[in-house]
Amino acid sequence: MVEMGAGARTGSVAAGGFTVIDRHPPAPDVLAAVREGLARRPRQLPAWLLYDRRGSELFAEICRQPEYTLTATELELLRRHAAALCAGCSPGTLVVEFGAGSVEKVSPLLQALAAPAYLAVDISASALQEVGQRLQAAHPTVPMLGLCADYGDLPDLPLPADWATRPRLGFFPGSSLGNFDPAEACRFLAALRPLLGERGQLLIGIDQPRDPTALEAAYDDGAGVSAAFALNLLQRLRLELGADVDPGGFRYRATWEADHSRVAMALVSVGPQRLRLADLEVVFADGEPLITEYSYKYTPAAFLALAAQAGWSGVDRRCDDADGFSVHRLQPAAAAPDCSASAV
């Protein structure tokens, strides 16, 4: 299966007992997203473009760097509190994981639930196929499927008919909500309500603002894996979209921006240079950043306020000893979503 979508929106690939349904955005949509991002000020590419096969491998390596403590912290919370976090889930619950990545974090939930099923959603088809086979082998009795799609544009879940009535537990780990700005985050969470249904619940991992030096180091590790991850995006533009750009002409930077409560990750142009893509020519000034992703951080109170605007109410929160990272359990609120007030 190709990463950049060959236009097939309904294909599927099965291997090793794990089937992936392909709804990757087709190539023209990818090009349009790149065009739109390059026209912004500052220029900013969609974070999901970071994840092709190589990008997914590099992200898995980032998770093993000593500066990036998020993965180990969240995994420990899930292992320790799986039973409490799954409280209230009926037998037969379908776990829908958004941005499943290396699917390392879902096992404690699958073990805590009675007769679960599992749907892994991710933009990176090749990663999904490989890790899905491994997860299926580790949980042979759990029915599983993969869905290669943009979770920010998911009108429905293509489920087998006999899964349709299962109650749903959304799972969004890794603080990936932070890749959206707050208004987008509200709209994304609001869109999950109909996807997960009125009996649905949502488990979501949220990273909190803390020591700026530690946060910047987490996204700019000493081994240079975060830098390689960001630079891979330019390789991807070259190899898959035919862009004429020199990755060597950019250096990587991660900066804590306190006013926005976010880490900004950027490729900074070293000297003036041009990027050509299809009929587009973009001129970068010396020092001009190309934002590869933001990672917004939320205090528990700020996150719960955002969730409330999106129509969710918090029923449980588990955090590490330093209270720097939380897994929240949410259920649909009585009030309908209203994202008009959400701002940066």
Ligand SMILES: C[S@@+](CC[C@H](N)C(=O)[O-])C[C@H]1O[C@@H](n2cnc3c(N)ncnc32)[C@H](O)[C@@H]1O
């Ligand atoms: C930050 S990684 C987190 C991976 C894993 N969930 C974890 O917690 O370690 C984000 C994951 O979400 C996927 N992803 C990013 N943006 C996406 C999007 N818009 N739609 C679907 N998947 C996306 C990436 O391919 C990647 O696997």
